[in-house]
Amino acid sequence: MPPRRAVTGRSQEPRQRFVEELRLLRAQKGDSLRQLGEVLGWDWSLFGKMEAGQTLGGPEVAQALDQHYGTKDLLLTLWELAAGDPTQFKERYRHFMTLEAAAKGIQQYSPAVVPGLLQTETYAHRLLFLGGLAPGAELDQQVEARMNRREILSGDGAPQFRAILDETVLRRALLEREEWQEQLKHLIEVAEQPNVTLQMLPFTAGLRELTNTDTALLRLPEGRTVAWVETGYDGQLVQENAGVERLQFSYDRLRDHALSPRETTAFILRILEEAPCPSADSM
Template sequence: MPQRRTVTSRSHEPRLRYAEEVRRLREGRGLTLRELADQLGWDWSTLGKLERGQTLGSPEVAQALDEYYGTPGLLLALWELAVGDPTQFKEQYRRYMLLEGEAVSLWQFSVSVLPGLLQTDGYAREVLATGGIKGEELTKQVDARLSRRELLVGEDGPPFRAILAEATLRTPSRDAGVWREQLEYLVEAAERPNITLQVLPQSSGLHGLVGTDVMFLKLHDGRTVAYTETAYHGELVQESRDVDRLQRAYDSMRDLALSPAESLKFIGQMLEEAPCDPST
């Protein structure tokens, strides 16, 4: 009978159990992080964060590692358990994260804060800190948010359209360097073929989504679900009648937004007007 592998105390924590298995499989192949990254075409530092439990990454990462190691469904199941760990995310958000990873296309409206899928480290940290998150929990939440950006990277990244209310670009970070970095990242993201950014001018007036961020996800089975969020509450919307109502409001608002080319020019203008980082 093969020797039973010791179950450590780390294995009882879903996030660390996932990290432990990712590392064990790599070491079992005798690979360094850089060698594995070269074979998969990824950044080795991202894989390192996975193995240290600093980030969960996206479900696509777990699926790709399952395929590479020949462990169908194992790492994805562990990833889902880690996402479902109540110490990681609020209940109403866990289901949404799983669906986000399965989406074949996504479109969003952001009313006051830039979309999580497009946030930089510094900007995400400030946004989450204003919500009262501190210390180690803040670091975990920032890493989790940044790991979602991997969903849009690569040739297989799903189409993503974000409409940004002008207020999101008129409300800078407190740190000038962080804000410039964030604006530069938006310009870079807008140049990717699967990402479309549009700006909704303040002069457009009132509309059906005032005060509400919303993300729409089109799933493999053809269904569309939505996730709405205010400063104090998030809700996954799956009833088709409610999703249709939100979609109509979104479509009406999109007709008022600047074109992608005009929007990129607007973001570039914001970058020109942004104060320089005094430390540089």
């Protein structure tokens, strides 16, 4: 079969094609970024970031642009392809890590696992292995990179860091008792740092916001806040004000129902004393 001939000469990569269409349609319409923001009701800088490939925006933005340009579902379809492209996750995550390293404040909520910045090497190794990385050089590199990220929380210029952990995080232990005790002790040690606040959301709080969404809110040096949200299958950087505000509101509601830092430390100490013995299969 002969190779497919490029008909339009446009990019075949989903994200880049989305960016190209955004630029072309605005140029054809003759709108400035500010005019686009005024007509559609979003901050004009969002459209600039979308056209620069820095963010995809949300599906509601793509739909609004389709209506404005009269393109039916063209942009929404391209948005879905770009958002679902697995090659984009690593790119988005690298961007998030760059912002995380520069952040002056980090607020984290973890509903299922210990956050990366609080993991021990063993915990990170087992988690990444379960995520699909086979033992070898790539797994070792990923673990090393995660351990290097932990340095963000110490030294000069370390950000103010608050983590809210669902009780599930502290109840779901590693199978090896010594490894789990190491992780629990590490949480207590990190919580003693003056720039770190650790809280737990107990089961007694009932069903709360962000039940299945790992969330990080980053306050950047210029004063704006961005968010990273991640499920077991994908992650997205949220930069538009409305989306960030909704996530901040949900985070604040969680914090209202969380144990105090002192109560959280006491809870972890109790769990540490109860840390399960290794199972027969792991002996």
